[in-house]
Amino acid sequence: DQGARLAEPGEFTRRAFLNGRLDLVQAESVADVIAAGSEEALQVAVRQLAGSLSTELTDLEQRLSRQLAALEVELDLLEEEGLSLATSRMTAELESLRDKVNQLLDSYREGRMLVEGLRVVLVGRPNVGKSSLLNALLGRERAIVTEIPGTTRDVVSERLALGGMSVEIADTAGICRPADPVEKLGVARTDEWMQRADMVIMVMDNTQEPTGEDREIYRRLSSRPHLLVVNKKDLPPVVTEQERREFFAPAAVSFVYTAARRNQSDIRELKEKLREMIDREFKKFSGAPMVCHLRHKLLLEDIQGCLERSLRLLAGSRPLLDMVAEELGQARLAFLELTGRRRDEDLLDTIFANFCVGK
Ligand SMILES: Nc1nc2c(ncn2[C@@H]2O[C@H](COP(=O)(O)OP(=O)(O)OP(=O)(O)O)[C@@H](O)[C@H]2O)c(=O)[nH]1
Ligand SMILES: [Mg+2]
Incomplete structure (x- = not known):
């Protein structure tokens, strides 16, 4: 016995993910590349493997985190000095984020059709x-x-x-x-x-x-x-x-x-x-990042909900800023779960169990 054994399903991809060479969205697209039933599906999967959707998600998450950080700093200051925060810039930025998330959600109908x-x-x-x-x-x-x-x-x-x-x-x-x-x-x-x-x-x-x-x-x-x-x-x-x-x-x-x-x-x-x-x-593929998986869609819907609630809170005459911070914190966690930077071993087991052996 040389200590050799058969690889488990998805083991190589999982290792690439754990080593940080792929994020979770990219790792999932490895399975899509293999299963692609058409030229278009293959192209989308290859682009996602190269990181098109991951880049977009990471960018959105960072923009959101900046708003959250700014809000937390302000909350501390406000407590000390009793000032009120000018929320119009934050509102504009959160609206822009919400629109991007909506765009991604809109792509799901076609994305699902491509994969399935x-x-x-x-x-x-x-x-x-x-x-x-x-x-x-x-x-x-x-x-x-x-x-x-x-x-x-x-x-x-x-x-x-x-x-x-x-x-x-x-x-x-x-x-x-x-x-x-x-x-x-x-x-x-x-x-x-x-x-x-x-x-x-x-x-x-x-x-x-x-x-x-x-x-x-x-x-x-x-x-x-x-x-x-x-x-x-x-x-x-x-x-x-x-x-x-x-x-x-x-x-x-x-x-x-x-x-x-x-x-x-x-x-x-x-x-x-x-x-x-x-x-x-x-076939209105613009080459823009596309959402093809139910897991991604559901998390993006959570994020959309958090952003909508934040915007409603900010629209009030005396916005409850700590509640806004709470919502943005939730949205951020959902982003981290999407890209796999917040790790859930059970989820990883489920995702990689669907791979074929040797990938
Ligand atoms: N002359 C002619 N007969 C046809 C044509 N297409 C189907 N048929 C005949 O019509 C009958 C019914 O065909 P099916 O394909 O079983 O029809 P269906 O709509 O699936 O029927 P159900 O399953 O009962 O709902 C068969 O006897 C076929 O041979 C056609 O284009 N021309
Ligand atoms: Mg029939």
């Missing part, structure tokens, strides 16, 4: 061809297709690379007035997925008139990025495009026509439409 992938969900009435479309998009028979309405009873999802993004595409149970309890569960799950989705594809059947159910489905998805697909275009239509559009009026809707089982060029066109939508809705 974009969630696209196929919805529609039974038997319109949702599962057929999923299979056509994937290029293989993933979901079961039959002529019997209500074939898909639960959500089937699969990953696909599209427009440089990792996309998780989900086929769901057809939405209808449920006849039996199993169907009812399926519909509830579909609704859940629709609420969580980043993009919704509503599928209709060219051979069926639109119904109240279609209108209800459309109502639930119209506020989010969506595509309306009319499938089975190889069969004769029962309504004209104009009539279908008027059914959804006053919305200015447009449709993509597909024949899921027959026509590859339709599927290419559908993918192209999806890609355009991803570009339009989601």
Whole structure:
């Protein structure tokens, strides 16, 4: 026995963190680099590993600490001399910090999508061809297709690379007035997925008139990025495009026509439409630091709360400065927890346990 042993998951990264070569945000991005499912996700993770987000967070923390230090000095003086502090400069600085924190929080929606992938969900009435479309998009028979309405009873999802993004595409149970309890569960799950989705594809059947159910489905998805697909275009239509559009009026809707089982060029066109939508809705990467992890988001929300409360206190006619100091102290601790300068062994165990062995 030479004293050698297998490395534990995340051991090398953890050591780099403990030696101070990486902060915690950088260490977390090592796992993101490895798991990156797309070119963009990789770029963001590499930038974070190089320290883009860490630099921003450290800068904000230092600005906050300066305000806190100034406040504490003033508090001592005030006690001795009974003076009142001019708070306008502090207010301006805290507002600027709050705006920066808000900007970071705003980046979370996209950051999360980069790391976890974009969630696209196929919805529609039974038997319109949702599962057929999923299979056509994937290029293989993933979901079961039959002529019997209500074939898909639960959500089937699969990953696909599209427009440089990792996309998780989900086929769901057809939405209808449920006849039996199993169907009812399926519909509830579909609704859940629709609420969580980043993009919704509503599928209709060219051979069926639109119904109240279609209108209800459309109502639930119209506020989010969506595509309306009319499938089975190889069969004769029962309504004209104009009539279908008027059914959804006053919305200015447009449709993509597909024949899921027959026509590859339709599927290419559908993918192209999806890609355009991803570009339009989601790829606004400016290269600015981005928040991709729930842990970071939650701590930034704590900081945001502290800053908001501080600002409210400062806006009062006789601000309670020791309460402001208390809030800023809390915000500072949250910053230190973010970058790992305030160490919590349990947290480190959790973070590094998710790494693969040998990293
Ligand atoms: N002619 C034609 N038939 C299609 C097309 N797409 C699907 N179908 C047929 O329509 C039927 C239903 O297709 P599915 O893909 O199972 O429909 P679904 O929307 O997943 O149905 P549920 O899971 O029951 O909600 C099957 O018999 C398919 O072969 C199409 O583009 N043209
Ligand atoms: Mg199905």
